[in-house]
Amino acid sequence: MIINLEVAQALAQKQPVVALESTIISHGMPYPRNVETALAVEKTVRDNGAVPATIGIIDGEIVIGMKPEEIEEFGKRKGICKVSKRDLPIVVAKKMWGATTVSATMLCAAMAGIEIFVTGGIGGVHRGAEHTFDISRDLEELGGCPVTVICSGAKAILDIPKTLEYLETKGVTVLSNKEKEFACFYSSSSGCPVDYAFTSPEEAASIIKAKKDLTLSGGILISNPVPEEFALPHEFIDSIIDKAVKEAEEQGIKGKEVTPFLLKKVVEYSGGKSLDTNIDLVLNNAKLGAQIAVSLAKLEKGIL
Numbered sequence: 001m002i003i004n005l006e007v008a009q010a011l012a013q014k015q016p017v018v019a020l021e022s023t024i025i026s027h028g029m030p031y032p033r034n035v036e037t038a039l040a041v042e043k044t045v046r047d048n049g050a051v052p053a054t055i056g057i058i059d060g061e062i063v064i065g066m067k068p069e070e071i072e073e074f075g076k077r078k079g080i081c082k083v084s085k086r087d088l089p090i091v092v093a094k095k096m097w098g099a100t101t102v103s104a105t106m107l108c109a110a111m112a113g114i115e116i117f118v119t120g121g122i123g124g125v126h127r128g129a130e131h132t133f134d135i136s137r138d139l140e141e142l143g144g145c146p147v148t149v150i151c152s153g154a155k156a157i158l159d160i161p162k163t164l165e166y167l168e169t170k171g172v173t174v175l176s177n178k179e180k181e182f183a184c185f186y187s188s189s190s191g192c193p194v195d196y197a198f199t200s201p202e203e204a205a206s207i208i209k210a211k212k213d214l215t216l217s218g219g220i221l222i223s224n225p226v227p228e229e230f231a232l233p234h235e236f237i238d239s240i241i242d243k244a245v246k247e248a249e250e251q252g253i254k255g256k257e258v259t260p261f262l263l264k265k266v267v268e269y270s271g272g273k274s275l276d277t278n279i280d281l282v283l284n285n286a287k288l289g290a291q292i293a294v295s296l297a298k299l300e301k302g303i304l
Contacts, residue, residue: 003112004065010051011113014301016293018045019064019109019117019147022056024282025071026080026099027260028120029275035075037279039068041118041286048290050116055108057083060095064112074099082260084137102149103141106219110145115208115296117149118289120282121185122221123259124154124163127245134258135166141219143170148208148220150289152281153183153190157241157262160190167221173211175204176223177288183225186232186277194223201288205295224288230280232273240269 003011010017020041025034042052053065056074063070074080074097083091083098085107091098100108102122109117123136136158142149154163164182167174176182176194184190198204208220225231244265253261267275 001062001064001108001111004053004063004067007051007053007065007112014297016050016290016297017053017114017116018050018286018289018293019105019112019114020045020052020054020286021102021105021117021119022054022066022074022099023082023101023105024120025054025056025074026077027082028263029278031075033275033279035072037282038071038075040279041282044283044286045118045290048287049294050290053109053112053114055100055105057081057088057091057096057098057100059097060092062092062108062111064108064114085141086137101138103137106138106141106145106147106149109147115147115212116289116293117147118282118285119149119151120278120285121153121155122149122151124158124160125166126258127157127159129159129162132254134254139163139166139170139172142167142172142221143218145219146212146217148222148292150222150224150285150292151183152185152226152285153223155185155259155263157245157259157266160184160192164192164194170218171216172218173207173220174223175207175220177204177225179223179225183223184234185281186226186237186274187234188225188228188231201291201295202299204292205299208292208296209299222288222292224281224285226277226281227284230277230284232270232277237266237270237274240266240274243269
């Protein structure tokens with residue numbers, strides 16, 4: 001594992017650090033918007049007082065805190081593997097390039113000692129999972145990995161009620177920023193209630209610290225709804241997702257290829273509106289994640 005010097009120094013000094021995934025760069029958006037977004041997310045984290053640590057695998061080395069030129073290469077390079085927990089030993093042993101999913105980013109962040117991780121949306125229980133058993137590894141990792149994930153809910157292509165039921169079974173605390181309902185990625189609300197709504201980064205940090213002090217296993221999931229001015233109407237996005245899901249079924253697309261396929265189709269069928277919203281929500285999550293990381297660092301130093 002290679003930890004960027006700035007990140008290593010921040011961790012050693014117990015300064016706030018925010019982990020960021022690399023799948024959104026290599027598999028989530030087209031070039032050059034993927035690179036522009038990744039750098040904008042890092043800037044947002046910095047502007048709100050924390051150190052960003054974009055995580056990826058380069059020539060078999062897990063890199064905690066990629067450099068701008070490495071992010072640029074991730075955005076342009078073809079054939080980068082999408083890496084979950086099961087893929088890590090293969091990609092490392094074969095000295096490949098790999099983009100970390102939510103689950104792999106959580107694992108790598110925990111290895112490095114980073115407690116806060118910002119993403120767009122988590123994976124979850126896929127529609128029709130009662131027949132396919134297609135459930136994202138992200139949920140298992142949330143149940144066992146001591147990292148807090150800030151997101152805009154689960155990706156809209158998923159079954160949100162079943163995802164929340166699965167998280168409850170795994171004992172994952174689900175919090176929401178101000179709203180009492182779980183976010184729905186492109187839309188502000190899914191209509192599904194959450195365990196608790198907090199009103200400030202300081203309050204969220206106090207819950208994270210209490211969980212840590214109680215030595216409870218697993219992570220915390222924080223739902224941060226996309227601002228209304230950037231949200232897409234439920235009816236508009238749901239009709240597009242239904243069309244994309246049907247197309248995936250007809251083409252026999254399964255496993256780890258499902259999410260990239262569906263997200264690509266949603267961008268296509270929405271005329272690019274979903275991509276704009278995706279970028280806005282990630283930036284919004286980065287702001288909140290950095291603020292929570294700053295508050296948590298202060299709490300652990302006894303400043304708050």
